[in-house]
Amino acid sequence: MALVKEKHIQFIKSLNDDVTEQMIEYWLSEHLRLNGIYWGLTAVLLLQEPSTLDQQEVIKFVLKCWDLKQGGFAPFPRHDAHMLSTLSGIQILANYGAWDVLNEKKQDLVKFIKGLQLPNGSFQGDRFGEVDTRFSYNAVSSLAILGELTKDVTEPALEFVLRCQNFDGGFGMVPGAESHAAQVFTCIGFLAITDNLHHIDVDKIGSWLSDRQVESGGLNGRPEKLPDVCYSWWVLSSLAMIGKAHWIDFDKLEQYILSCQDTENGGISDRPDNECDVFHTCFGLTGLSLMNNEKYSMLSIDPIYCMPKEVTKKFDKWKQSTT
């Protein structure tokens, strides 16, 4: 099966048409809007069709999501700032290189993110105490993109992340929690951003990650679970970060992702013949880009930041030694 590029562009475009607003689902998913825009933008950037989304309109929307009280990005205007939506907001602006719109907001962002770190090094998602290694990634990724990562943040944060590693080499949401491929991405991503990959046994976690590929070619998130296109990103990017991407079968994974396309209306779903959404469309495409961007005429994706490499190459990469 071929990549139905034009259809995917149409699909992303259709998410932003006048019909969408007339569906109840549009209103029920406000809490994920900024994340959704980041996923849609990543998809069209990789497909080299950035004009699918109106840059000025997107930036305006990001700024409307600013939570003045907390000093971070909410997922939707009038909602509350959270670590998850804050990273999406920063990633969108970084993709557009639109730093000038932040002004004094930049220091508020740094304060907001750093303020969410707890004494044990972990991060809460907002002021209400939910702790998760996802937020450790959100924090260091956001700070690194802003060029504001510091050792006083990374050192305790590292200690916490390492406590979340299990006997199988994988990582969980909190210490003691079962290994989960999406949490593995956040933890390996954390280690990659903070220049700490030498702390883990890459052969061990690499083996666990490669065992996520099942007969259909798709990847699952935990032992004995069904495959899902989004793990094409969480697993594959993790393998790429530790230099073991070749430990899975690319041809079969490519075929699996392509078989999840809706060839009529565009979009990619979790499994073949399921309903498509922008989340799985994004992570199916990022997976394809990581495996073979040239074959699909796509931009090359950075496995650490999940943004085009041509954007991330401009970041000041953080090194242990230089701080």
Add this chain to the structure above:
Amino acid sequence: MVRALKITIITCLSQHGIKRQHVSDAAKSAKIQRDKKKIAHYRNLTDACLDLRDSHTYTQDAYDKTSKLLEENPEFNAIWNYRRDILESWQSNNKDIVTHLLEELNLSMGLLKRFPKCYWIWSHRVWVLFKLESLNKPQWSTELMIVAKMLEYDLRNYHGWSYRRFIVDNIEKAETSATTTANEDEQILALVKINSKEFEYTTSKINNISNFSAWHNRSQLIPKIYKLFQLLKDKSLFPQLQPIFLSPYSLLQHELDLVKTGMYVDADDSSVWLYLSWLLTDKFFVESFESTQNYKDVLLQQLNIVEELNELEKDDHPKGWDNRWCLKAMILIRTLLDDSPENDDLTKNWLKRLIDIDPLRKNKYMDQLNGKLVIVSI
């Protein structure tokens, strides 16, 4: 007017795994008609709640409106936040909020049944439980029964298992702080009681050998209970645990028996093999052997068991193939037995067979063959 961006994610709301439907234009129009009323109602309710929040209104009416909205959309985290602020405000005005907090537990329970993977509901429940504890109305024991029910609906629910460990952790804290005036022996007894029940719980759950979540939890519990058991004065209080937790060696034998049963039930199930790899490599077991020879004896015994199973699997396979997990386990065990596995012809031969029967991971096996990879796990 700036047109709002509408990038939306429809299926994430209703979880993964919804069948694709290509709806006709007529069906789409009909949906738009049906949704008109729903949208108007939902937007009114949302605006009302957010307006009340912005005017710092912390009334019963506002609280009730948030219940209504969250029943319709539990993913709306800003509304959960507002709700917590209402409760906080009542508390700081000396209002008794215990009844309300119990109501929170009811609301979130109902929602969890419908949305078992929604992060916001789980984390709200945690917040409520801490509040109740601070008001001397801890609910930890009731919660343990509730989470057992949740794990019956979905035995791998990731949130459910994390929540269970969180509850146990708090039961432990409550038990040991309640007996702070009592002696340490009583505290240890209390902790063994709690954790031995968890151990039994995982035993009942691994009856379904694919439940890796239960095997994982077991790997967390074993070293913990063993440590406590060592400190326990009267071990005869736990006649069933006593022979198992006598030493890391007795534990190892007990667990290896379970694993053997599991691998014979389904040799293709990765859960037991991962657990086996833990048993044979974790320092909790490995460092407790009296001599290297004792460790090697166990490894040889396991190698025999797995090789025997592999022969049976080969007999069953239409093409006479080896079993992938058996081979992986055999390679791991031989590596643990031998200091220089890269020179071992038998291991090399097994790796070559893996390349044939498990082509998805052939590059990994090639790396192993070429000595580029230290074999540390299955």
